[in-house]
Amino acid sequence: MKILVCISHVPDTTSKINFTENDTKFDTNGVQFVINPNDEFGLTRAMWFKEKQGAELTVVNVGGAETEPTLRKALAIGADTAIRVNTAATDGFSVAKELAKVVEDGGYDLVIAGRESIDYNGGMVPGMLAALTNANFVNNCISLEVDGTKAKAVREIDGGKETVSTTLPLVIGGQKGLVEESDLRIPNMRGIMMARKKPLTLLESVNAKAATTSVGFQKPAAKGAVTLVSPDNLDELISLLHNEAKVI
Amino acid sequence: MSVLVYTESEKGKFKKVALEVASYAKAVADNMGTTVTAITINVEDASELGHYGVDKVLKVNNAQLETFNAKAYANAIQQAAEKESVKVVVISSSADSKYLAPILAVGLQAGYASNVIEAPTSTAPFTVKRTAFTNKAFEMTEINTDIKVIGVSNNSFGLVENTGNAAAEDFSPSIPDLGVTVESVDKATDKVSIADAEIVVSAGRGMKGPENWGMIEELADVLGAATACSKPVSDLGWRPHSEHVGQTGKPVAANLYIAIGISGAIQHLAGINASKVKVVINTDPEAPFFKAADYGVVGDAFEVVPQLIEKLKTFKAQQ
Numbered sequence: 257m258k259i260l261v262c263i264s265h266v267p268d269t270t271s272k273i274n275f276t277e278n279d280t281k282f283d284t285n286g287v288q289f290v291i292n293p294n295d296e297f298g299l300t301r302a303m304w305f306k307e308k309q310g311a312e313l314t315v316v317n318v319g320g321a322e323t324e325p326t327l328r329k330a331l332a333i334g335a336d337t338a339i340r341v342n343t344a345a346t347d348g349f350s351v352a353k354e355l356a357k358v359v360e361d362g363g364y365d366l367v368i369a370g371r372e373s374i375d376y377n378g379g380m381v382p383g384m385l386a387a388l389t390n391a392n393f394v395n396n397c398i399s400l401e402v403d404g405t406k407a408k409a410v411r412e413i414d415g416g417k418e419t420v421s422t423t424l425p426l427v428i429g430g431q432k433g434l435v436e437e438s439d440l441r442i443p444n445m446r447g448i449m450m451a452r453k454k455p456l457t458l459l460e461s462v463n464a465k466a467a468t469t470s471v472g473f474q475k476p477a478a479k480g481a482v483t484l485v486s487p488d489n490l491d492e493l494i495s496l497l498h499n500e501a502k503v504i
Numbered sequence: 505m506s507v508l509v510y511t512e513s514e515k516g517k518f519k520k521v522a523l524e525v526a527s528y529a530k531a532v533a534d535n536m537g538t539t540v541t542a543i544t545i546n547v548e549d550a551s552e553l554g555h556y557g558v559d560k561v562l563k564v565n566n567a568q569l570e571t572f573n574a575k576a577y578a579n580a581i582q583q584a585a586e587k588e589s590v591k592v593v594v595i596s597s598s599a600d601s602k603y604l605a606p607i608l609a610v611g612l613q614a615g616y617a618s619n620v621i622e623a624p625t626s627t628a629p630f631t632v633k634r635t636a637f638t639n640k641a642f643e644m645t646e647i648n649t650d651i652k653v654i655g656v657s658n659n660s661f662g663l664v665e666n667t668g669n670a671a672a673e674d675f676s677p678s679i680p681d682l683g684v685t686v687e688s689v690d691k692a693t694d695k696v697s698i699a700d701a702e703i704v705v706s707a708g709r710g711m712k713g714p715e716n717w718g719m720i721e722e723l724a725d726v727l728g729a730a731t732a733c734s735k736p737v738s739d740l741g742w743r744p745h746s747e748h749v750g751q752t753g754k755p756v757a758a759n760l761y762i763a764i765g766i767s768g769a770i771q772h773l774a775g776i777n778a779s780k781v782k783v784v785i786n787t788d789p790e791a792p793f794f795k796a797a798d799y800g801v802v803g804d805a806f807e808v809v810p811q812l813i814e815k816l817k818t819f820k821a822q823q
Binding site for chain 2: 267269270273275293294347348349352374375376377378379380381382383384386387388392393394395396398408412413414415416417418419420421422423431432433437438466467468469470471472473474475476479480482483484485486487490491493494496497498501503504
């Protein structure tokens, strides 16, 4: 089985978010970038397939040279090869089109992408990639088993979960639950050394046209001070929620 | 050229989000000087949509669509969009709608903006405000394609009543090979889901153990709320992953979010930032959550919560 894991290069979850150039560009100053957490769950599940079922594992990112340390980390965790599509990721649709070319040329059976990236939260790349490559698609995937060309997955739905069956080729939008948090891997020294020698292929962009443009950012308005209520006077809290906030 | 809205339903009845996205579609249509057409799937009586600005309903009744299938639903909506030559399709941000939206967008060659929180600030160019960086910021997005798909964030626009009658007509889209088959659904039907909830009661490690969640559930019951938890709690296995709220869990955009025994890590706050009113109950007055909260109680949850439950019961009985 050939597996492709799509890796998004995102600010660490603890990052403070700021903008520059008159609030039109994300300020990367002092920001540490990591593998998108939803993708990391997928990468770990893919490693399980590699180790238990002999799968071949490639990771891919659409982005500039600055994303290579993130791809190298994925190689250090255990991916066999990496691909970087050499173009700036501008919107979800264009990224999906760039990835579709990689999938079609590489003949992958299973593509694992995070259900969304934690920066732009578009949540569109996995589904668009599936539609563009005519693959089956399971979103919000929290469990995946593959047997030959058959797959069984569990996906989270509002208020519960759903078990589905499908066939390869398959794209999944993965998330927490796909593996346990405790199963996530930290690259060890041997992995880091080996990652330096593993192939990282640079592919030219197909110049996919973006469907959307980010034209500006805003930060939420500054918050007023909290109104503290004494634990001995919870009637006041109820009154505030009813009369002032009007939420109960 | 009307605006098309996909109005979600469950067991033949509209979900609340259906009425919210209809209200949103009406605002877009008014801005563009056009009408609203809704597509419903397996809904018997669609007349309610007229009260939320819908002029026409395309009613799909098909046994193959009894269970949600993203590809089939996306195809049905696409066929409705093509039939009506629409330029804008409005959907919700439910798990199902977010599942089908990218497939629909590819089918229509449309730009898709998810997590949209306001009516478009302009329709030429078509510009919407959406949440990004897991609610740490807003992004203004211009959709450049001829057809646009808008995913409206739950509880962001609200319900706007209109007077009107929606004329219904039957619509029979062709159904593609489904590709994915549902084997079983495991859903607690008596519980409010986090996505649908107007009020969410959430608890953290301060609860000391899963055996203490009874009072959290009781408080949620009194308020008609959903229950949620912080990341450490789901990592410890005290509560299921599906209740984990935060950057790698579920985002919450409730009207009221009550956080009990949660200190307020930056990843948790990002996940709940879109909620309108936040209440914090914590023993530690220095907990970062107090800086993000509207109302706070510095106190022991084991003393405060049972009292709050009793007082809310009395309050509810008086209403």
